[in-house]
Ligand SMILES: Nc1ncnc2c1ncn2[C@@H]1O[C@H](COP(=O)(O)OP(=O)(O)O)[C@@H](O)[C@H]1O
C-alpha cells in the first residue's frame with residue numbers, strides 16, 4: 262500500500278513568550294491509501310492544527326510532512342494551492358458552502374478550478390450528487406438546504422475531483438446525532454465502494470466507533486493508534 | 490463561473506449594491522450635467538462676444554495690440570477676404586473700425602467707443618441686432634446714422650432721429666467732428682455696452698477717421714463651428730505670411746474673457762472634484778465592506794485551491810459590474826438632462842432679472858447646455874477607472890488573509 266500521509270516529529274507552536282502554545286509536540290503518523298481513520302481528542306488537543314498541516318493550509322514549526330509523496334516544506338504557496346486543488350478534498354465543520362452558488366455549482370467548484378470542460382463537469386457532479394443522496398436538490402441554494410443536506414453537498418464537493426485524501430474536521434459536530442450517523446455511513450460507503458481515503462477528526466463516541474482506525478490525541482501528542 | 494459568482498455576489502446585498510450604483514450614477518450625472526451647462530454657457534457667450542467683436546479669428550496690424558488705436562490700421566484687400574471666405578469652415582468675415590471719441594448732444598457729452606461696421610454683415614452676426622428696443626438697426630443705405638445703447642441715449646437725452654456730434658482724432662491726429670443721427674437704440678443688459686458703445690456704418694467711420702478705402706482696424710473671421718478655429722488659424726496665417734498682418738485667435742484679442750472662462754472652469758473643477766471624491770469614498774467603503782464581511786468565504790475557496798489571482802479577478806469583476814451599471818445610469822440620466830437643456834434651454838430671466846455680465850459682456854439669460862461625446866466618455870471613463878482603482882486595495886486584502894485563522 263502507498264503512503265498518502267507521512268509525518269515525522271511534527272511540532273507546531275503558536276505565539277511566543279508567555280503566550281507560547283505547543284499545539285503539536287512531535288507527531289509521527291502514516292496514513293495509507295484507502296484508510297478510513299478517525300482522530301479523537303478533546304477540544305484544544307490539536308486536531309484542527311494537525312489537519313491544517315496535513316492539508317497544506319499551515320506549515321509545521323518543525324518536522325517533516327509528506328502528502329501524496331511531496332514534502333510540504335519544499336513547496337511554494339502556489340504549489341501548495343495546486344496540491345490542495347488536485348489531491349486533497351476538504352470537509353469543514355460548518356459546511357462552508359458558497360452561498361451564492363447552487364448545490365450543483367458548489368459541488369462543481371473544484372472541477373471548474375481544474376479547468377474541466379462544462380459538459381464533463383456537469384455529468385460527474387450529477388452522478389456524485391446522486392451518490393450522496395441529493396438527487397432533485399441540485400438547483401437549491403445552501404440556505405434552502407438543511408444542515409445535513411449542506412454537509413452532503415460539502416462531501417460531494419470534496420470527493421468529486423477524486424482526491425488522494427479527504428480531510429474532514431469534525432464533520433458531524435454541527436448536526437444532530439442521527440444526521441451525523443447517516444453522514445458517517447455515507448463517507449464509509451464512499452470509502453468502501455470507491456476507495457476514497459478519509460481522515461477525520463471528532464470528539465464523539467458514536468463517530469469513533471465507526472472508524473476503521475482510531476487515533477487518540479491529547480495535548481498535541483498521539484498516544485493511541487488502533488485498528489477496529 | 491467566476492463571472493456568475495461575481496454577478497450573484499453583488500446582488501447578495503441588494504440594498505448596498507443599489508446604494509453604490511446610485512452613488513456612482515448620481516455623482517456622474519451631476520458632473521456631466523454641470524459641466525455641460527457650464528460649457529454651454531461658455532460656448533454661447535463666446536459665440537456672442539466674437540460675433541459682436543472681431544470674430545473667432547482676427548486679422549489686424551501686428552502693432553495694434555501694443556497700442557490699440559485707430560491710427561494702427563491696416564489694409565484688408567477684398568481679394569484676401571474672399572480667399573478666407575472660400576474656406577469651408579468660415580461662415581463670413583467682417584470688417585470693423587474701432588476708435589474712441591466723444592459723443593455730444595445738447596444735454597452733455599460722453600466718451601464712447603465707436604465701431605464702424607458693415608451693416609449687411611452685422612445683420613447676420615451681431616447680437617446687437619437682436620437687442621434693438623427703439624428704431625431699427627443700420628442698413629447699407631444708411632449714411633451718417635448710428636445706433637446707440639439705451640444708457641447712452643438716456644445720458645444724452647436722445648431718441649430715434651435725433652442729432653448728435655462725434656468728436657475724435659483722425660489717423661493723422663487732427664481733431665475732427667461729424668454730425669450724425671440716431672437710427673436705433675439697443676439694450677443688451679451690459680452697462681458698458683449700453684452706456685458707452687456706438688455702431689456706425691463703416692463708410693461713416695472711414696470719413697470720420699480719414700481712413701482710405703479697404704482700411705480698417707480689424708478683419709474678423711466668424712466660423713461655422715468653433716472647433717475649426719485652429720485649422721482656419723493655420724490656413725489664414727499661411728495666406729498672409731508675406732504681408733504685414735497679424736492673425737490672432739479670439740483668446741488673444743479678448744484675453745479677459747479667455748482667462749475668465751479658464752478661471753471659472755477651474756473653480757467648477759474643484760467643486761466637481763469634491764463631489765466625485767465624496768462619492769468615491771462611499772464606493773470605496775462599500776467595496777471594502779463587502780470584501781471584509783466575506784473573508785471566511787474567501788478563506789474557504791482559497792483552501793479549496795483557488796488561485797488567489799482568480800479570487801482577485803472575481804472581486805475586480807464585481808467592481809466592473811458596479812462601475813458599468815453606475816456609469817451607464819449616470820451617463821443616461823446626466824446626459825439626458827443636459828441634452829434636454831441643450832435642446833430646450835433654461836430661461837433664467839425670472840431668476841436674474843437684470844441679467845449678468847462677464848467682463849462687461851452681457852450673457853444671455855437663456856442657457857443652453859453643451860453635451861459632447863468627449864464629455865460623456867471622459868467623465869464616464871474617469872469615474873469607471875476610479876471605481877476599479879478603488880477596488881484594488883480591497884482586492885488585495887481579500888487574498889492576503891490567513892486561511893487558517895479565518896476558518897477557525
Ligand atoms: N492561531 C492560533 N494562535 C494561537 N493558538 C492557537 C492557534 N490555533 C490553535 N491554537 C491553540 O493550539 C491548541 C490546539 O488547537 P486546535 O488544533 O484548534 O485543537 P482542536 O481542534 O483539537 O480543538 C489550542 O490550545 C489552541 O488554543
Ligand SMILES: [Mg+2]
Nearest residue numbers: 308309310430
Ligand atoms: Mg478543532
